[in-house]
Amino acid sequence: MQDFDVVIIGGGPIGIACGLEAKKQGVSYVIIEKGPIVNSLFNYPINMQFFSSSEKLEIDEIPFISKEAKPKRNEALEYYRRIVTSNNLNIHLFEKVLQVEKGDQSFTVETDKDQYNAKNIIVATGFYDLPNKINVPGEDLPKVSHYYKDPHFYASQKLAVVGASNSAIDAALECWRKGAEVTLIIRGPEVGQRVKYWVRPDIINRIEEGSIKAHYNSTVKEIKPDEIILDTPEGELTLANDFVLALTGYRPNFAFLEKLGIQLSADEKRLPTYDPETMETNVSGLFLAGVICGGMETHKWFIENSRIHAPIIMKAIKQKMQMAEKDS
Known part of the structure; x- marks a missing residue:
């Protein structure tokens, strides 16, 4: 000793x-x-x-x-x-x-x-x-990760990014720029206020022009091998999906x-x-x-x-x- x-x-x-x-x-x-x-x-x-x-x-x-x-x-x-x-x-x-x-x-x-x-x-x-888990069925599937490393991995894939803070927004932008089809799932009414000041306008512009889809006031209900099911203000929504980045802190x-x-x-x-x-x-x-x-x-x-x-x-x-x- x-x-x-x-x-x-x-x-x-x-x-x-x-x-x-x-x-x-x-x-x-x-x-x-x-x-x-x-x-x-x-x-x-x-x-x-x-x-x-x-x-x-x-x-x-x-x-x-x-x-x-x-x-x-x-x-x-x-x-x-x-x-x-x-x-x-x-x-x-x-x-x-x-x-x-x-x-x-x-x-x-x-x-x-x-x-x-x-x-x-x-x-x-x-x-x-x-990581803060979202605690939904399918969260333990291999396609789901709570950590993000490299955007190249998600090129040409349907990617759902869960979260509205810096890690989620950075991942959404980088993966979109490498050719991923990105959908943001945001629990609140807007992109997080603590997002880096030089990044926040970028993501808002990408959402407004339709390059990145965003579902506000929405949560994940279930994750399946080829789909993700959301609870949205308009009701339940099912999206085709290849990977999920649950970047919720x-x-x-x-x-x-x-x-x-x-x-x-x-x-x-x-x-x-x-x-x-x-x-x-x-x-x-x-x-x-x-x-x-x-x-x-x-x-x-x-x-x-x-x-x-x-x-x-x-x-x-x-x-x-x-x-x-x-x-x-």
């Missing part, structure tokens, strides 16, 4: 920021990531462009230079990978945390490869791993948080309990960092406004360590 002052669960941008801060403060640490470096970003669509400018995605004041003001996925992967390698961060990749147990003085973290002992735990796991792993003993709000927001001055949860020595702090309010925290969590947390951990030394 390896001993550390802190185990950081999650090797995304904020987990990396926590590792940098730990190294700076002389706090022994390990970052455990179940996939590659910045796994969530790696799984973003190939052509994705960030809403934020490159300087707002910087961590530890390390410059992020991109070709355009708003960088693309491949540039972000390069930026964060270089930070990890050039700073020789202690990160264990493709290692999955199985359970975390709290003892009297420390935590025991068991993974599928090893076991660790740590006085503190930082959970920086984001929310991209668990994602959620944190609440079961994991609850298993750790973190209290969540009883309402639909499922907000975790933590002290904003230290980011420490109701479990002593257990901290939260990044977008996971927002519960179901996944639009609340981003890289740009949660990168401050790293120095806040490490300051609190350092103070705890100093107090322990005085008491010993």
Whole structure:
């Protein structure tokens, strides 16, 4: 068993920021990531462009230079990978945390490869791993996906895109431009207001000219191998269909948080309990960092406004360590 002052669960941008801060403060640490470096970003669509400018995605004041003001996925992967390698961060990749147990003085973290002992735990796991299901018959068919990668796959196919936010709108536009016959299924009365400001007019124009079909105030009732059935204001509608992209958002792993003993709000927001001055949860020595702090309010925290969590947390951990030394 390896001993550390802190185990950081999650090797995304904020987990990396926590590792940098730990190294700076002389706090022994390990970052455990179940996939590659910045796994969530790696799984973003190939052509994705960030809403934020490159300087707002910087961590530890390390410059992020991109070709355009708003960088693309491949540039972000390069930026964060270089930070990890050039700073020789202690990160264990493709290692999955199985359970975390709290003892009297420390935590025991068991993974599928090893076991660790740590006085503190930082959970920086984001929310991209668990999609919000639409819970209809046929959602488990092979033609249905909750993740979108490359528009080439859908060329010359009848594609239904469920959703009205950035991921759904980006997919609809890209796939249409690669030759897919795209239909948008939108639960509300319009395209989402949070869609990137340079993209929203584009999708509205494509809908108005008839290039992309859109069904507003509509939901999916059932998905069949060659069809999709909708509930629309005009009644039930059956469309010929080859593939479905159900891009209806994602959620944190609440079961994991609850298993750790973190209290969540009883309402639909499922907000975790933590002290904003230290980011420490109701479990002593257990901290939260990044977008996971927002519960179901996944639009609340981003890289740009949660990168401050790293120095806040490490300051609190350092103070705890100093107090322990005085008491010993």
